Amino acid sequence: RNCTQVDRSLVDRIVARVACHLLNSSGKPQFNGFDIGGQLSLPEVVALVDKAERSHLKSQCGGLQTLLKNNYHIFQVKSGNVRLRIPEDSSTISVQGPMRQRRACWFNENHPQGCPLTREKCRFAH
Incomplete structure (x- = not known):
């Protein structure tokens, strides 16, 4: 129940959708000229995922927050907010x-x- 069994195409679609919204959000911070996008609250991210996708995630891995945290190389989830991680x-x-x-x-x-x-x-x- 940690999102390892979720269909990869579903994970990729959700990751792409969330990343796109972060990159298109206003007030984009920069890191050495690199666009790290904005920040969204978890409820805002949940609204990006349709009910069927959320239901599938919940039955497979505990939900959207788990999926985002499993993609720690892309996203940073902290204090109920999601943003793109700065590559290390x-x-x-x-x-x-x-x-x-x-x-x-x-x-x-x-x-x-x-x-x-x-x-x-x-x-x-x-």
Whole structure:
């Protein structure tokens, strides 16, 4: 019940929808020229997901907040609010060797500006 069995296409659709709304929200903060989008409350994020999708998530993994937290490399969920996470330089974390750069970088593939980190510094594959 931790969203590992949810259909990947459903997860991808929800992630894309939430990220798109965050990037299109007003008052966009920047991080070194990188658009990190706005912030949405959890109720605002819930409103982006239709009832059937919410019901499916609830039966499979406990809900939308669990899905967002499982995608911690994309989203930061804190104090009832959701925002895009600023990608971390791999030199500041302890992921090394074969575990490093296995998963594709979501920002590189989906963010309008790509990933703000170089291929060498990003902990995900470019």
